[in-house]
Structures are given as C-alpha cells and as structure tokens.
Amino acid sequence: MKTLLHFFLFLITLWVSIIIPAVHSQCIKNQQLSLLQFKKGLVFNHSTKLISWNASTDCCSWVGITCSRNGHVLGLDISFEHISVNSSSLFHLHYLQSLSVIKLDGNNISAPVPGFFANFSNLTILSLQGCNLHGTFPKEIFQLPSLQSIDLSYNQQLDGSLPEFPRNGSLRNLHLSWTKFSGLLPNSIGNLKMLSTIDIDACEFTGPMPKSMTNLTQLVSLSMSFNKLEGSIPSFSGANNVGDIDLSYNGLTGTINSTHWRNLTKLSSLILSSNKLNGNIPASLFSLNLSPTGLLDLSGNQFSGPFPETSNVSSYLPNGLNLRVDFSSNNLEGPIPMSIFSLRGLKTLDLSSNNLSGSFPLDGLHQLRNLSELDLSHNNLFLTHDYTNFSYSSFSQLSKLSLASLKLRTFPNFLRNRSNLIGLDLSDNQINGKIPNWIWSLSNLESLNLSCNSLDSLNVHSINITNLDNLDLHSNQFHGQIPNFQPPCYLYYLDFSKNYFSSIIPSTIGDVLLSIGIFSLSSNNLNGIIPESLCNSPYLTILDLSNNSLSGTIPQCLTTMSSLAVLNLRRNNLTNVDEFSHNCSLKKLDISGNHIQGQFLKSLVNCTQLEILNLGNNLITEPFPCFLRNISTLSVLVLRSNKFFGHIGCRKTNGTWPVLRMIDLAHNNFSGEIPGRDLTTWQAMRTSKGDAPLNISNLQWLYAGASFQEDTIMVTNKGSEMELVNVLTLFTSIDFSCNKFNGSIPEEIGELKSLYALNLSNNAFTGALPSSLGNLSELESLDLSKNKLSGQIPLELTKLTFLAFLNLSYNQLVGRIPSGAQFSTFDAASFEGNKGLWGPPLTADNNTGFSPPKQEGNHSNLGHEIDWDIICPEIGFTCGFGIAIGSLLFCKRWRKWYYRAMYNMLLKIFPQLERRFGHHRRHVYVHQRYWRR
Ligand SMILES: *[C@@H]1O[C@H](CO)[C@@H](O)[C@H](O)[C@H]1NC(C)=O
Numbered sequence: 025m026k027t028l029l030h031f032f033l034f035l036i037t038l039w040v041s042i043i044i045p046a047v048h049s050q051c052i053k054n055q056q057l058s059l060l061q062f063k064k065g066l067v068f069n070h071s072t073k074l075i076s077w078n079a080s081t082d083c084c085s086w087v088g089i090t091c092s093r094n095g096h097v098l099g100l101d102i103s104f105e106h107i108s109v110n111s112s113s114l115f116h117l118h119y120l121q122s123l124s125v126i127k128l129d130g131n132n133i134s135a136p137v138p139g140f141f142a143n144f145s146n147l148t149i150l151s152l153q154g155c156n157l158h159g160t161f162p163k164e165i166f167q168l169p170s171l172q173s174i175d176l177s178y179n180q181q182l183d184g185s186l187p188e189f190p191r192n193g194s195l196r197n198l199h200l201s202w203t204k205f206s207g208l209l210p211n212s213i214g215n216l217k218m219l220s221t222i223d224i225d226a227c228e229f230t231g232p233m234p235k236s237m238t239n240l241t242q243l244v245s246l247s248m249s250f251n252k253l254e255g256s257i258p259s260f261s262g263a264n265n266v267g268d269i270d271l272s273y274n275g276l277t278g279t280i281n282s283t284h285w286r287n288l289t290k291l292s293s294l295i296l297s298s299n300k301l302n303g304n305i306p307a308s309l310f311s312l313n314l315s316p317t318g319l320l321d322l323s324g325n326q327f328s329g330p331f332p333e334t335s336n337v338s339s340y341l342p343n344g345l346n347l348r349v350d351f352s353s354n355n356l357e358g359p360i361p362m363s364i365f366s367l368r369g370l371k372t373l374d375l376s377s378n379n380l381s382g383s384f385p386l387d388g389l390h391q392l393r394n395l396s397e398l399d400l401s402h403n404n405l406f407l408t409h410d411y412t413n414f415s416y417s418s419f420s421q422l423s424k425l426s427l428a429s430l431k432l433r434t435f436p437n438f439l440r441n442r443s444n445l446i447g448l449d450l451s452d453n454q455i456n457g458k459i460p461n462w463i464w465s466l467s468n469l470e471s472l473n474l475s476c477n478s479l480d481s482l483n484v485h486s487i488n489i490t491n492l493d494n495l496d497l498h499s500n501q502f503h504g505q506i507p508n509f510q511p512p513c514y515l516y517y518l519d520f521s522k523n524y525f526s527s528i529i530p531s532t533i534g535d536v537l538l539s540i541g542i543f544s545l546s547s548n549n550l551n552g553i554i555p556e557s558l559c560n561s562p563y564l565t566i567l568d569l570s571n572n573s574l575s576g577t578i579p580q581c582l583t584t585m586s587s588l589a590v591l592n593l594r595r596n597n598l599t600n601v602d603e604f605s606h607n608c609s610l611k612k613l614d615i616s617g618n619h620i621q622g623q624f625l626k627s628l629v630n631c632t633q634l635e636i637l638n639l640g641n642n643l644i645t646e647p648f649p650c651f652l653r654n655i656s657t658l659s660v661l662v663l664r665s666n667k668f669f670g671h672i673g674c675r676k677t678n679g680t681w682p683v684l685r686m687i688d689l690a691h692n693n694f695s696g697e698i699p700g701r702d703l704t705t706w707q708a709m710r711t712s713k714g715d716a717p718l719n720i721s722n723l724q725w726l727y728a729g730a731s732f733q734e735d736t737i738m739v740t741n742k743g744s745e746m747e748l749v750n751v752l753t754l755f756t757s758i759d760f761s762c763n764k765f766n767g768s769i770p771e772e773i774g775e776l777k778s779l780y781a782l783n784l785s786n787n788a789f790t791g792a793l794p795s796s797l798g799n800l801s802e803l804e805s806l807d808l809s810k811n812k813l814s815g816q817i818p819l820e821l822t823k824l825t826f827l828a829f830l831n832l833s834y835n836q837l838v839g840r841i842p843s844g845a846q847f848s849t850f851d852a853a854s855f856e857g858n859k860g861l862w863g864p865p866l867t868a869d870n871n872t873g874f875s876p877p878k879q880e881g882n883h884s885n886l887g888h889e890i891d892w893d894i895i896c897p898e899i900g901f902t903c904g905f906g907i908a909i910g911s912l913l914f915c916k917r918w919r920k921w922y923y924r925a926m927y928n929m930l931l932k933i934f935p936q937l938e939r940r941f942g943h944h945r946r947h948v949y950v951h952q953r954y955w956r957r
Pocket residue numbers: 121122123144145146
C-alpha cells in the first residue's frame with residue numbers, strides 16, 4: 025500500500041505543480057537554449073507540459089519550469105509525461121547548474137544517470153522513479169550537502185552503492201526500492217541526522233544494519249524488506265518518531281529485545297517476518313507503544329518457546345486498541361496462554377504454522393470483542409468445541425476465520441447465521457459428509473476453502489452467494505454433477521480439482537461464470553466436450569481441465585483468447601486442435617496425453633510468448649517443428665512419445681532458443697545426427713549457475729519486471745518468464761532417448777554447463793564418449809545405454825562429482841572402468857553389456873576372473889522421466905495466480921503472500937531444495953526424489 029501512497033503523492037505533486045503558476049521572470053537566454061536543445065532530443069506524444077516550451081516565450085513561463093527571481097532555472101518537473109529521453113538529450117541539462125529540483129519520474133530514460141548532476145551544488149530534490157534507468161548511479165550525488173530527497177525506486181536495471189555520507193548531510197528521504205543497489209549500508213548513514221524515510225525494499229544490500237542507525241532520531245519510516253541484511257537489529261531507543269519498521273525477508277539473526285525499542289512512541293507497524301530471528305518472543309513486546317491500529321508481524325522467523333504471557337502487560341494497552349498480531353510460521357510451542365484473552369483490543373491474531381499444542385477453548389474468544397480475524401491453522405491445537413455455549417453476540421466482529429489443518433471433524437456450528445463472515449478456511453481437516461446448508465446462506469462470504477477434507481455432497485444444486493469470489497473445494501469426495509451457479513456470480517477463483525465429479529461440463533457454464541479467472545476441474549471423471557461458453561469470461565487466465573475423459577476438439581475460441589495464459593488439457597481423450605490465432609497469449613500449453621494429431625502445429629508460431637509447450641503422448645506424425653525456433657521465450661519443449669520423424673537440425677531457421685532449459689524428444693522416430701552447432705545456441709544451458717542458492721531473496725526477481733508505468737500485463741509477462749526460468753534452472757535437461765539418432769555424440773555437448781540430466785539411451789550413436797562430458801559439472805544423471813558407443817570410458821567423467829546416476833550399459837565400450845570419486849558408488853548394472861569393460865564393479869580388482877552375478881533387467885529408464893504430473897499444475901497454478909492478480913502487485917501484504925506461496929510451492933515440488941541449497945555442499949543422492957522410475 026505504501027507504494028500506492030507514493031503514487032498518489034506523486035499525482036498530488038504533479039497536480040500542484042500544474043496549478044501553481046511558476047514565478048515569472050525573464051529567463052536567462054542560454055538556459056532557455058539548453059532547455060530547447062533538451063526538448064529537441066525528447067520523443068513524446070501527449071506531453072501537456074512540453075507543448076508550452078517554445079522559443080518565442082520566456083522559459084520561466086513554461087509548464088514544468090520554475091525560475092529564481094533573477095531568471096535562473098531552479099526546477100524541472102516533467103514527471104509522468106510518457107517522454108522518451110536518451111543520454112544525448114540529457115546531456116543538454118549540463119548547463120543548468122542552478123537546478124535545485126529535478127523530477128523526471130515515470131518517463132522512459134533509457135540511459136545512465138549523468139555524473140554531472142553531482143556538480144549541481146544546489147540540488148535538493150532528485151526524483152527519477154520508474155524511469156527505466158540503467159548503468160551505475162554516480163554515488164557523488166548522494167554526497168551533495170544540499171540534497172534532501174532522492175528517489176530512484178523502480179529502476180530494475182540501475183545498480184549502485186551507497187557512499188560515505190558527509191557529516192552535514194541534509195538528506196531526509198532516501199528511496200531506492202526495486203533497484204539493483206547493493207553493498208553495505210555505510211556506518212556514516214548515522215550522519216544523516218535529518219533522515220526520516222529509508223525505503224530500500226527489494227534491493228541487493230548485504231551485511232549488517234549499522235549500529236549508527238541508533239542516531240537517526242528523526243526516522244519515521246524504515247523499510248528494508250527483501251534484501252540480504254544479516255546480523256542483529258540495532259536498538260532504536262532514541263528514534264521516537266518511527267511509525268513503520270519493515271525488515272521482513274532478510275537474514276537478520278538474534279533475539280528480539282524489545283526494551284531497546286521502548287521509546288518508539290509512534291510505532292504503528294513492526295514487520296520482522298521471514299528472517300532468521302530466534303529465541304522467545306519477549307512478553308514486553310506487547311508493551312511497545314503500538315499505535316491504536318498497530319501491526320506486529322514477526323511471522324516466518326524461528327522464534328521458539330512458549331507464546332508470551334500477556335496478562336502482565338495488558339495494562340499498558342489503551343482501551344479500544346486495534347492491535348494486529350501476526351506470529352505465524354515460527355516454532356512457538358506449548359499452549360496458547362489464556363492471558364491472550366486479556367489483549368482486549370486484539371483485532372487480528374495469526375498464530376498459524378507453529379507447534380502450538382494443548383487445548384484451546386474457543387469460548388474464551390468472546391472476551392475479545394474486537395476480534396475480526398483469527399488464524400490458528402497448522403498447529404497441534406485441540407479446539408474445545410463446545411460451540412453450543414456461544415451466545416450469538418460473542419465476537420460478533422469476526423469476519424475471517426482460518427482453522428485449517430486442526431483435525432476438525434465437524435463444521436463449527438457457531439458460525440451459523442454469522443452473516444458478517446467473509447472468509448472461512450477449514451481446509452485440510454477430517455470433516456466428512458455433507459456441507460451444511462447454513463454455509464450456503466452466509467451471504468457475505470467472499471472466500472470459502474473446504475479443500476482436503478472428505479466431504480461428499482454439496483447439499484445444493486445451485487450455489488447462490490453473490491459475493492463469493494474464491495471457492496476452493498479441491499481434494500474431497502464430491503461426486504455426480506458439477507453444481508450450478510446462480511447469477512449474478514462473481515467467482516474469480518474456482519477449484520473443484522481432485523474429486524469424483526462425473527458429469528459433463530454444463531454447456532452454459534461460461535455464461536454464468538463471467539468473472540472467472542482461474543478455473544480448475546482437473547482430476548475428476550468429467551466427460552463430453554469442452555464447452556465453448558468458457559471463452560465468454562474476459563478474465564480467464566488459467567484453465568485446467570487435465571486428467572478427465574473429455575473428448576472432441578479443443579474449441580477454437582480458447583486458442584484465440586487474449587487473456588488465457590495457462591491452458592492445461594493433459595490426459596483427456598481430445599482428438600483435435602484448431603489453429604492458434606494471432607491473439608494467442610499462452611505462456612503454458614499442455615495438451616499431452618490425448619489422441620491429438622498434428623495439423624495445428626504450424627499455427628503455434630502465433631503463440632509468441634510460449635514458455636512451456638508439452639505435446640507429449642499424442643499421435644503427432646510430423647517432422648521436427650523448426651518453426652518453433654522463432655519463439656524465443658520457450659524454455660520447456662516436450663515432444664516425447666509421438667511419431668515425430670526426421671532430422672532435428674534446422675538449417676533454414678535463424679531463431680534460437682536462448683532460454684531453453686529442458687528438451688524432451690524421447691520415444692519418437694527422429695533420426696540423423698545431433699547438430700552440435702545448434703546445441704551451442706542454447707544459451708541458458710551454457711550458463712553455469714554454480715551454487716547460486718535459491719532462496720527468497722532470489723525469488724525477488726520474480727517480479728523484477730514490475731515497473732511503475734507498465735500495465736499489469738507487461739509486469740506479469742516478465743514476472744512469469746522469470747519465475748519459470750528460475751524454477752527450471754534446477755532442471756536443465758536433455759532427453760533424446762528411444763529414437764534412431766546416429767553418428768557420434770557431438771563434442772559441443774560439453775558446453776551445456778548447467779545440464780542436470782542427459783539421456784541419449786536407446787539410439788544408434790557410435791564412436792567414443794566425448795571427453796567434454798567431463799565439463800558438465802552440474803550433471804546428476806547420465807544415461808547413454810543401449811547405443812553402439814565404443815572406446816574407453818574417458819577419465820574426465822570422474823570429475824562429475826554430483827553424478828548420482830550413470831548408465832553406460834549395452835554399448836561396445838572397452839578398457840578398465842575408471843575408479844574413484846562418484847564412480848565407486850555405481851554398481852555393475854551401470855556397466856553391464858559391454859564385453860570389453862573390466863574392473864570393479866564388474867570384475868574384482870585383481871582380475872582373477874571373479875565377476876559379480878549378472879544383473880539382468882531393464883534399468884535403462886531408471887531415474888529419467890520428469891514427473892510432469894507434479895510440476896505442471898503446481899507451476900501453472902501458483903505462477904498463473906500471480907499473473908492474474910497482477911493488479912494487486914503493489915500491495916505489500918499481497919506480495920508477501922505470493923512469495924511465501926511460491927517458495928512453499930517450490931519446496932513442495934522440489935523437497936530437496938532446502939537440503940540442497942540450505943547448505944553450501946550439495947547432496948549427491950537427490951535424483952530419486954524428483955525423477956520418476
Ligand atoms: C546556489 O544558491 C546560492 C544561494 O541562493 C547561489 O548564490 C548560488 O549561485 C547557487 N549556485 C548555483 C550553481 O546556481
């Protein structure tokens with residue numbers, strides 16, 4: 025929300041500067057000339073300001089220009105005018121050294137910030153928010169003694185670092201959020217005695233928070249989330265003006281000592297979520313001078329021990345306080361103390377995802393008359409459910425209740441008739457039977473999540489809750505017909521997946537769900553055709569109908585919808601696809617596991633934003649689709665198990681796949697040699713990612729495309745592209761197995777340094793193993809079995825320290841099996857069927873003729889097939905969710921939720937991530953977790 029606030033502040037300044045006439049005085053000729061030269065280099069369409077800039081009038085009368093009495097230009101404000109500025113036009117500002125205010129926000133300045141700004145000795149305000157700046161920011165500008173306010177935020181290409189600040193600095197506002205500023209926060213930041221706002225969210229700052237920050241007594245707002253700060257949090261004892269502190273998503277450590285913060289008399293929010301803080305939460309935290317709408321958010325840390333007793337501090341709390349407390353995702357244990365009920369002003373309480381245990385009497389909540397949101401999900405609490413004792417009036421403010429994963433067996437009856445309830449989450453409990461009727465008469469309900477229970481009946485034919493926009497019933501035992509929805513219906517998110525619905529999809533469903541954005545019916549027993557009415561929602565972004573028995577043709581209108589980003593129809597009985605039109609905005613298309621033939625293939629060229637394309641397990645009988653090379657965003661291409669044929673070289677196509685991470689051509693009739701030169705154009709596979717840890721702060725560039733003036737689609741285009749690249753960095757792989765490829769394995773394969781898995785088995789490759797394979801330092805799985813490879817096993821292969829799976833069996837290899845490193849962990853099955861190979865593990869070392877019993881059986885497919893079942897829907901859903909809700913992007917709470925969901929999703933799909941990236945040394949035996957047998 026803060027960002028929105030900034031935006032409005034900018035609008036206000038903009039407006040003020042339009043209506044307040046500039047001081048009119050005769051402007052100095054050469055300054056006028058400089059401004060005209062400056063204007064000459066600008067590209068603009070609708071600038072209301074620049075129109076007034078012409079040689080025949082006094083430049084001090086131009087809109088956006090202010091002058092001093094003696095005609096020196098003091099102010100230049102052409103913010104948000106959609107102007108394109110380049111470095112040569114900027115150069116003309118060189119002569120305007122008298123400038124004190126420069127505001128160019130929201131224009132497209134595709135240039136570095138000129139160093140000569142540092143010579144503008146009277147510069148007080150420099151505002152370049154969202155200008156698409158790049159290069160390194162000249163840090164001398166920060167040292168200008170006159171500088172009071174600097175805003176460089178939302179310039180994702182701009183890097184820089186903070187200098188030592190002068191003793192007499194007058195800087196008040198420092199805004200660098202969403203830039204690539206990095207390095208340490210200098211200790212001299214404590215010299216900026218006037219500093220009131222520090223906003224450096226989502227930069228790349230590292231190191232500790234300087235102790236000298238204690239001296240920043242004028243601090244009002246401190247926002248440093250999404251950096252890589254570490255060490256303990258300094259005390260803010262003297263800074264009694266601070267209203268907001270947000271240090272979330274860093275690596276801050278230590279315990280919280282709230283006595284250091286007693287003097288924060290204006291504190292309205294304290295957000296320390298997602299750090300590495302540990303210890304116990306001090307009870308005295310509740311006696312901080314939180315303002316009446318205070319927010320205390322310590323979620324996602326490692327606080328342990330019991331939840332603090334609060335009774336002895338409740339006397340500090342003024343009556344009517346609307347305290348919001350969020351201690352979610354910590355390691356708090358033991359019972360919730362009954363003294364929590366004495367926090368009379370408590371408005372929201374989120375204790376979800378801890379280890380809290382013991383029984384919790386919901387009855388006690390009636391003492392918290394202001395309580396409006398309660399989340400106790402994911403604990404070991406036993407809720408005493410003597411609901412009958414509730415009087416109707418108790419906690420009548422309650423509007424959101426989350427009791428997920430608490431082993432509930434029945435619906436909490438006391439919610440009956442509670443018409444002000446707007447959010448209810450009872451997911452992941454043990455509730456069975458029917459959904460009680462009273463749920464459907466909660467007329468203000470906006471979000472209902474009953475997923476992961478054992479419910480079997482909706483108990484209504486038609487859902488009639490106008491306000492409902494989020495309905496999640498996945499993973500239950502609902503069967504029979506999909507329910508109807510009573511118009512008007514504003515559902516945006518609807519998930520009925522993993523049930524036993526067995527009807528057709530009603531042909532008019534899309535005429536009622538006119539606001540639907542994310543819709544999943546996946547993994548049911550639905551049959552019949554895909555109704556065309558689904559194309560009637562202008563917001564439909566994700567459609568997942570996978571794992572059903574739908575038949576017929578994919579309606580043409582779906583392939584022309586400009587909103588649709590994710591279409592998942594895998595595992596149905598679909599037989600045909602119409603051509604994809606020029607509108608196609610799909611990023612992820614999965615139609616694998618159907619009976620589809622290939623006529624539509626060429627039209628895929630229209631889907632120029634495709635990132636994932638899965639056509640596997642169909643009946644496509646076509647040559648290699650070289651035209652797909654023109655889709656430069658493609659990072660995953662799966663053609664496996666079709667009847668593709670011919671060579672895969674693309675001589676006539678210029679396009680390359682710079683971000684390709686995964687290519688699976690297995691089980692087709694491809695033949696000929698692998699064109700080594702093509703491999704070298706797959707840039708993403710060539711970049712070695714080293715041991716770059718994947719953690720929350722790396723995820724921050726999920727939304728690196730978020731720029732101030734871009735519309736949400738632009739924003740999320742990039743966001744989604746990024747997140748995929750990020751996920752798939754882990755799974756860079758090539759699978760060409762079970763084809764008729766021949767010739768030798770190209771030496772160039774050794775350039776694909778980020779490869780994790782390479783499978784060329786069951787082909788007709790000849791010649792020696794290229795020694796360059798030893799350069800694939802990330803390789804964990806290598807299968808070259810069942811070819812005609814000859815020669816010795818190159819010693820270089822022993823350099824592959826992460827290799828967990830190796831299969832060279834059934835070739836014509838000769839010589840001694842190299843020993844040492846990973847090689848000692850492979851058994852005979854990796855080498856059998858090569859008559860000329862010897863040495864352990866095939867034969868004993870002393871070569872006395874003893875050889876271990878021959879292991880027969882087909883090992884060739886062990887550990888090579890990616891589990892698309894898991895990866896596809898999860899990625900589609902979480903990422904797509906981000907796409908769809910792009911407009912909420914600037915809301916901080918939302919962003920936080922999204923990152924957390926994304927991270928949790930990654931951990932769910934790739935459980936080894938934490939282990940792998942949590943430590944510096946990587947674990948070797950990870951492959952079987954995510955590679956399916
Ligand atoms: C800066 O302001 C001072 C005082 O108004 C003035 O004397 C001086 O000339 C200004 N400097 C420049 C470079 O315009």
